Amino acid sequence: MSKVVTKNSIMSQLVALEQFLNRLKEDVEHAQYRRNQLVAQSIEDAVDELAAGFKNLARERLTKAHLNIKLAWLRANYARQLFDSETVEYELGEGNYLELTEEEPEFATAARVHFSYLESELKFMRSEIQSRMGKKK
Amino acid sequence: MDIFEQIKSLAGDWLKRKDANEKLTRMLEMIAEAQAAVETRKSSFVGLAEERLRMAEEARKRALSLFEEDSMVDCEKFCERGLLHLQIASAHMLSEDQFKMEMTFDEGSAEESIERLSNGIARLKMAVEYSNCLVSDSVKERLLEVVRQREEALSLYAEGGDEDAHRIAEGALLWLHFLGKQLELDNNKPIIVIDPIVKLSPKEMSLIKGLIESIIHCRTVLQVTHTRGYSRVERYLSAAMTNLDKAITAYLDGDADRVSRMVTTGMMEARMADEMLKNTGPDEGAYEVLASELADDLTIKGKEFFKRLVLLSRMIKDHFDQPERALNKLDSVNFNYKKCLASMRDNDIREAERCAKLAHLDLDYAKQLVVEGVIEPSYSDFKD
Numbered sequence: 001m002s003k004v005v006t007k008n009s010i011m012s013q014l015v016a017l018e019q020f021l022n023r024l025k026e027d028v029e030h031a032q033y034r035r036n037q038l039v040a041q042s043i044e045d046a047v048d049e050l051a052a053g054f055k056n057l058a059r060e061r062l063t064k065a066h067l068n069i070k071l072a073w074l075r076a077n078y079a080r081q082l083f084d085s086e087t088v089e090y091e092l093g094e095g096n097y098l099e100l101t102e103e104e105p106e107f108a109t110a111a112r113v114h115f116s117y118l119e120s121e122l123k124f125m126r127s128e129i130q131s132r133m134g135k136k137k
Numbered sequence: 138m139d140i141f142e143q144i145k146s147l148a149g150d151w152l153k154r155k156d157a158n159e160k161l162t163r164m165l166e167m168i169a170e171a172q173a174a175v176e177t178r179k180s181s182f183v184g185l186a187e188e189r190l191r192m193a194e195e196a197r198k199r200a201l202s203l204f205e206e207d208s209m210v211d212c213e214k215f216c217e218r219g220l221l222h223l224q225i226a227s228a229h230m231l232s233e234d235q236f237k238m239e240m241t242f243d244e245g246s247a248e249e250s251i252e253r254l255s256n257g258i259a260r261l262k263m264a265v266e267y268s269n270c271l272v273s274d275s276v277k278e279r280l281l282e283v284v285r286q287r288e289e290a291l292s293l294y295a296e297g298g299d300e301d302a303h304r305i306a307e308g309a310l311l312w313l314h315f316l317g318k319q320l321e322l323d324n325n326k327p328i329i330v331i332d333p334i335v336k337l338s339p340k341e342m343s344l345i346k347g348l349i350e351s352i353i354h355c356r357t358v359l360q361v362t363h364t365r366g367y368s369r370v371e372r373y374l375s376a377a378m379t380n381l382d383k384a385i386t387a388y389l390d391g392d393a394d395r396v397s398r399m400v401t402t403g404m405m406e407a408r409m410a411d412e413m414l415k416n417t418g419p420d421e422g423a424y425e426v427l428a429s430e431l432a433d434d435l436t437i438k439g440k441e442f443f444k445r446l447v448l449l450s451r452m453i454k455d456h457f458d459q460p461e462r463a464l465n466k467l468d469s470v471n472f473n474y475k476k477c478l479a480s481m482r483d484n485d486i487r488e489a490e491r492c493a494k495l496a497h498l499d500l501d502y503a504k505q506l507v508v509e510g511v512i513e514p515s516y517s518d519f520k521d
Contacts, residue, residue: 011221015228016238022185038284054225058218070248071295073240074255081259089266098265098272100258100284107456108508114449115504118470121442122497125477129490 005066010057013069014050021046021076027083034086037101042079046072140170141227147220157204160216164197167223175230182229189226193219247290247299250306254287257313261320270324271444276316283309283316308389311345315381318353325440341396345384348400351407352377358414370410377406439478446471457507466503470496 025043053068082100089097096113138146144167155163168190175186196219203212242249261280265272272280286309294302321327352374359370380403387395450467453460477492498516505514 011224011228013238013240015225015232018185018225019182019229019232020238022182054221058214058221067295070240070242071291073238074248074251074291077252078255078259081256082262085259085263085266088263089269092267092269096269098262098277100262100281102281107452111449111452111457112508114445114452115500115508117445118442118449118500119497119504121438122474122493122500125438126490126493126497129481129486129493132486133490 005062007057007060007062010053010062010065010069013073014053014057017046017050017069017072017076020080021050021072024076024080024083031083031087031090034090034097036082036086036097039079039083039086042075042082046075046079049075140167140174141230143167144171144223144227145231147224157209157212157216160213161197161201161204164193164200164216164219164223168193168197168219171223171226171230175226178230180230182232186226186229189222189229193222193226196222247294247303247306250303250310251287251290251294254283254290254306254309254313257310258284258287261313261317264317265320268324268326270320270326271441271448272320273323276319276323279312280316283312286312304389304391307339307342308385311342311349311385311388314346315349315353318349319356322353322356341388341393344396344400345381345388348377348381348384348403348407351404351411352381355407355410355414358411370413373406373410373413377403377410380406439474442474443471446474453507463503463506466499466506469499470503473499 021043028039028043049068049072053065053072056062056065056068086097096117171186171193172190175183175190180186196215200212200215200219203209203215242252258280264270286305290302290306290309293299293305355370355374355377359374380399384396384399384403387393387399446467450464453463453467457463473492473496477489477496480486480489480492501517502514505511
C-alpha cells in the first residue's frame with residue numbers, strides 16, 4: 001500500500017536524496033581514473049529532477065513533487081550502481097569497461113586492450129613452459 | 138534554542154500568520170544566524186547547508202524587491218520558498234549521519250518495474266566487470282537497446298504514461314534475462330542470474346520466457362557438442378530469434394494475439410533446431426580439439442585466447458587502413474598458438490616453447506603496426 005504523502009515526508013526524502021547525490025558526486029569527482037558518460041548524465045538528470053521537486057514542493061504541488069523525487073531516486077540510484085561497478089573494474093586493474101552508451105570506444109583503445117590481454121596470456125604461457133622445462137631438467 | 142532546531146520547529150502556517158514586513162525581517166535574521174552557525178559547526182553536510190542558505194538569501198532578496206513593487210502575492214511565494222530552503226539547510230545540519238535513502242515502490246507499479254530494470258542493467262554490468270567476461274557485438278548491441286528502453290520508460294513515466302512505461306520496462310527485462318543467459322553461454326561460465334526479475338504473472342510474458350529458454354537450451358547444446366549440422370541449426374535458431382524479437386515488440390504493443398503467434402512460430406523453429414541437434418553426433422573433425430579434451434585447462438585458455446584474437450582481427454579488418462600485414466601476423470599467432478597447445482598436450486615442451494615464442498614475436502609485430510603506428514616494425518629480442 002502506498003503511504004500518504006505529506007509535505008514533511010517529501011522534504012525528508014528530498015534531504016536524504018540530496019545527501020545521497022552529494023556523496024555520489026564527491027566519489028565520482030575523486031575517481032580520477034574514469035569519466036563515464038552515462039553516470040554523469042544520470043547524475044545531472046537526478047539533480048534537475050530534484051530541483052523541479054523543490055519547486056513543486058514550495059508551491060505545495062505534492063503529487064508532482066513526489067513524482068520528481070521518485071524519478072530523481074531512480075536516476076541517482078542507477079548512477080550509483082553503475083559507478084560502483086566501474087570501481088570494481090578499476091580495482092581489479094583491468095581497465096576494460098563495459099560501455100552502456102552508443103559511443104564506441106576508439107579503435108586504438110580497444111585494440112590496445114585486446115593486444116594487452118593476448119600478450120599477457122602468451123607471457124603466462126611461456127613462463128609456464130619455462131617452469132615445466134626447469135622441472136624436466 | 139539552536140537556530141536549526143528553531144527553524145525545524147516552525148509550523149507550516151508560521152509564515153501565513155505574519156505580515157510581509159515581519160516575514161522579511163524574520164527571514165533576514167534567521168538566514169544571518171544560520172550562516173553564522175554553519176561556519177562554526179563541523180558536519181559532513183556543511184556544503185549542502187551553505188548552498189541552501191545561499192538560495193534562501195536569493196529568495197529573500199527577490200521577495201524584498203517584490204515587496205517594494207507592492208506585489209504581495211508573489212512576495213509571499215518567495216518568502217515561502219526561502220523558508221523551505223532554510224528548513225532543508227537545517228535538516229542537513231541536524232543530521233549526524235547521512236540519511237538513509239531508501240524508496241520502496243508498490244509491487245506491479247511502473248516505477249517498480251523501472252527500478253527492477255535499472256538494477257538488472259547495473260547488476261549485469263557489475264557481473265561483466267567483475268568476471269571480465271567477453272561481451273559479443275550482438276549482446277552489446279542488444280544491451281544498448283535495453284538501456285535506451287529504460288530511458289524511454291522513464292520519460293513515459295514522467296509524463297504520466299504509467300501503463301506504457303510499465304510495458305516497456307517489462308519487455309526490456311525480458312531482453313535482459315536473455316542477455317544474462319547468452320553471456321553465460323558465450324563465456325562458458327556462470328556470470329549472472331537475472332532470472333528472478335522477470336515476473337511470470339502475465340500469460341504473454343510467460344510464453345516469451347518459454348521461447349527464450351528453448352533458444353538458450355539449443356544454443357547451449359550446440360556449443361557443447363559442436364555438431365555437423367551447425368549452419369542449419371544456426372539458421373533455425375536465427376529464425377527463432379527473429380520471432381522472439383517480434384514477440385517482444387508485440388508484447389510492447391500490447392498485442393496478445395500476435396505474441397502468441399510469434400512465440401508459437403519461434404517455438405517451432407527452436408524445436409526444429411533441437412531435433413537436428415539430437416539427430417547429429419559430435420563432429421570431432423571440424424575442430425582441432427578432441428571431444429575428450431574439451432574440459433581441460435588448456436582448451437579453456439585456448440578458447441578465450443582465440444575469441445580475443447578473432448575480435449581483434451575483425452576490428453583491424455573494419456577499422457585499420459591496409460590491414461593485410463597485421464592480419465597475416467595475427468593468422469600466424471593463431472597457427473603457432475594452436476601448435477603450442479598441441480605440443481603441450483604431447484608433452485613436447487621444447488616445441489611448445491618454440492611455437493609460443495613465435496606467436497609472441499608475431500603478436501608484438503602486429504601490435505607495433507596497429508597500436509604504435511610503426512611503418513616498418515622489427516622483431517623484438519625476447520629472451521628465451
